[in-house]
Amino acid sequence: DAGVTQSPTHLIKTRGQHVTLRCSPISGHKSVSWYQQVLGQGPQFIFQYYEKEERGRGNFPDRFSARQFPNYSSELNVNALLLGDSALYLCASSLERDTEAFFGQGTRLTVV
Amino acid sequence: SQELEQSPQSLIVQEGKNLTINCTSSKTLYGLYWYKQKYGEGLIFLMMLQKGGEEKSHEKITAKLDEKKQQSSLHITASQPSHAGIYLCGADLGGSSNTGKLIFGQGTTLQVKP
Numbered sequence: 001d002a003g004v005t006q007s008p009t010h011l012i013k014t015r016g017q018h019v020t021l022r023c024s025p026i027s028g029h030k031s032v033s034w035y036q037q038v039l040g041q042g043p044q045f046i047f048q049y050y051e052k053e054e055r056g057r058g059n060f061p062d063r064f065s066a067r068q069f070p071n072y073s074s075e076l077n078v079n080a081l082l083l084g085d086s087a088l089y090l091c092a093s094s095l096e097r098d099t100e101a102f103f104g105q106g107t108r109l110t111v112v
Numbered sequence: 113s114q115e116l117e118q119s120p121q122s123l124i125v126q127e128g129k130n131l132t133i134n135c136t137s138s139k140t141l142y143g144l145y146w147y148k149q150k151y152g153e154g155l156i157f158l159m160m161l162q163k164g165g166e167e168k169s170h171e172k173i174t175a176k177l178d179e180k181k182q183q184s185s186l187h188i189t190a191s192q193p194s195h196a197g198i199y200l201c202g203a204d205l206g207g208s209s210n211t212g213k214l215i216f217g218q219g220t221t222l223q224v225k226p
Contacts, residue, residue: 004154033212042116042200042216043155056213090154094211100145101211103155 002027004093004104012110013081021076021107025093031055032074033101034066035090043090049074050097078109086111115139116201118217125191126225133186133220135201143209144184146175149198149219158186158199162209188222196224 005024013019025032031050035043045058049068063079072093078085088108092101117136125131135144143162147155159168161177161184168175172189188195198221202214 031212033214040218042202042218043214045213045215048210048212050212056210058213088152092155092212097212098143098209099211100157100160101214102157103147105154106152108152 004091004102006089006091006104006107008107009105010108010110012112015081015083015111017081018077018079019081019109021078021089021091021109023074023076023091023093023104025072025074025091026095026102029093029095029102030072031094031097031101032068032072033092033094034074034076035092036060037088037090037106038086046076048097055097081111083111085109114218115205115215116203116217118199118201118220120220121218122221122223124223124225127192128190131188131191131222133199133201133222135184135186135203135217137182137203137205139182139205141177141181141184141203142206143204143211144175144177144181145202145211145214146184146186147200147202149200151198155200160211191222191224193224193226196222198222 033048034046037043047066048056088106094101146158202216
């Protein structure tokens with residue numbers, strides 16, 4: 001069975017640009033969450049979507065947005081990129097909101 | 113300060129030795145999750161603990177959640193080079209056992225010397 005898949009795996013962007021990251025959850029999983037992990041730290045929660053509705057938002061600026069599609073896949077969008085947005089962006093999916101969450105391999109975003 | 117504190121931050125052990133990693137919170141842990149991460153890669157799910165006093169084992173890794181549900185430990189028996197990596201504890205501190213909104217500790221980096 002395919003796990004959580006994220007694309008692209010690596011990305012280099014310039015300050016001020018926009019980026020879209022994509023996530024396909026494990027088949028049947030309805031909850032998708034996004035995390036940002038900067039070097040040397042644990043992941044920080046950004047968004048959770050469940051059944052296509054936003055169910056939680058972490059302490060991130062409005063430049064960060066996300067959505068979940070009818071097939072439960074998800075996109076994370078970041079506008080007006082800053083150098084500080086450079087990080088590993090992780091997507092996690094779970095069958096329900098209280099079942100174990102499985103993570104994808106992440107997208108490494110570098111902003112120059 | 114971190115809502116979840118892991119100790120130690122890093123650990124170097126000789127192959128075959130046992131080790132313990134701790135995860136402590138000032139709040140009740142409504143679900144405690146242990147993950148392993150290879151540098152720059154995604155997180156691999158290890159174990160989920162939800163009840164006070166619960167203990168789970170998988171191969172040579174055992175995780176416990178204390179009765180008060182404020183501390184968890186991860187114990188590796190007879191460590192191997194394959195155990196090397198970053199161990200992360202995550203928890204829902206909001207009281208809803210929501211696995212999609214986890215707070216993570218800063219991680220414990222484990223090196224196992226052959």
